Amino acid sequence: MPHALDIDQLRTFVAIAELGSFTRAADAVNKTQSAVSMQMRRLEERVGQALFTRDGRQSRLTEVGHRLQEYARRMIKLNDETLPAFSEPELIGQVRLGLPDDYADRLLPQVLAGFARINPTVEVVVECTGSVAVAEKVRRDELDLGIVTSCEDLNGLGDIVRRERLLWVAPENRCIHDDEVVRLALGYSSCAWRGLAINAMARAGRAARVAYTSGSSGVLINAVLAGLAISVIAESSMRPGLRILDERDGFPPLPPVDIALIRASQAREPIHDALHDHITAAIGNVTLQVAAE
Structure with a gap:
C-alpha cells in the first residue's frame, strides 16, 4: 500500500x-x-x-520536484476546500470586497x-481602488472586507496575512535601466x-525622475x-515580459510588502467569516509562483 502524503509537509514543500x-x-x-x-x-x-538541488543560496527543484509541485498544489487546494464545504450550511447573500x-x-x-465553488450562492461585489481608500471605506462600513498594503497601524481593523x-x-x-537618468513609473504621492x-534611488546615488504617475x-x-x-511592484504582480532588477543592475533592495486583510466592524456574519477565512487560506504565502531571481 502506498505511503500517504502529509499535507503539512506538502505546504512546506510548495513554500520552498x-x-x-x-x-x-x-x-x-x-x-x-x-x-x-x-x-x-x-x-x-x-x-x-x-526533490531539491542546491544552486548557490537557492534551492531549486529537481525534475521529480517539479512533477510533485503540481500534485502538491492540487492536494493542498482540495484539502483547504473540503472541510469548509461540510462544516457550514449553504450561505446566501452579498459580501463587499475592496482591494487595489x-x-x-x-x-x-x-x-x-x-470561494465560488464552496459558496455558489454568495455574490462577491469587488471594488478596486487604492489601499488608503479601501481602508477608509472599511472603517466607514462601506466595504465588508479589504485586502490592502499595510503601510500604517491597522488599529484593530485586521491582520497581516502575507x-x-x-x-x-x-x-x-530593453536596457532602459542603464540610462543616465532613470525614468520611473510610480503611483500617486499617497x-x-x-x-x-x-x-x-537617492541613497544609491542614481539619478532618476518620475516620468509616469498613475x-x-x-x-x-x-x-x-x-x-x-x-517601476516597483509586489511579487504577486510579476508577469511575462518583465525583468527583475537588483543590486547588480544598480538598483538597491526594497523592504518587503506586508499585505493585510481588514474587516468592517459590522461585517460579523457567517458569510463574512467564510470569505475572510477563505482569503486568509488562499493568499497566505504558500500559493504564489515567484519569478526566479
Whole structure:
C-alpha cells in the first residue's frame, strides 16, 4: 500500500519551491529552518527520490520536484476546500470586497474561484481602488472586507496575512535601466511605494525622475512593458515580459510588502467569516509562483 502524503509537509514543500529558499519558506510557514529541513527529508523518503538541488543560496527543484509541485498544489487546494464545504450550511447573500488592482489581477482569481465553488450562492461585489481608500471605506462600513498594503497601524481593523518582496522591474528586452537618468513609473504621492522607490534611488546615488504617475498598477506595468520606464511592484504582480532588477543592475533592495486583510466592524456574519477565512487560506504565502531571481 502506498505511503500517504502529509499535507503539512506538502505546504512546506510548495513554500520552498515558490520562494526558492528553505530560510524564506521557514518564515512563511512559521517553522524553524531545522524543522523545515526535517520535513523535506521525510517527504523525500516518502517519494523515494530527491526533490531539491542546491544552486548557490537557492534551492531549486529537481525534475521529480517539479512533477510533485503540481500534485502538491492540487492536494493542498482540495484539502483547504473540503472541510469548509461540510462544516457550514449553504450561505446566501452579498459580501463587499475592496482591494487595489495590484492584487486584483493576480491574487483575486485564485481567491474567488475557490470561494465560488464552496459558496455558489454568495455574490462577491469587488471594488478596486487604492489601499488608503479601501481602508477608509472599511472603517466607514462601506466595504465588508479589504485586502490592502499595510503601510500604517491597522488599529484593530485586521491582520497581516502575507509578506512579499517589493521588486524593481524593467522590460526584459530593453536596457532602459542603464540610462543616465532613470525614468520611473510610480503611483500617486499617497502611495508608500513611490516614496520608497525615490528615496532608495537617492541613497544609491542614481539619478532618476518620475516620468509616469498613475493609480492603476496596470497602467504602470504597461508603461514598463512598452520600455518607457522602470517601476516597483509586489511579487504577486510579476508577469511575462518583465525583468527583475537588483543590486547588480544598480538598483538597491526594497523592504518587503506586508499585505493585510481588514474587516468592517459590522461585517460579523457567517458569510463574512467564510470569505475572510477563505482569503486568509488562499493568499497566505504558500500559493504564489515567484519569478526566479
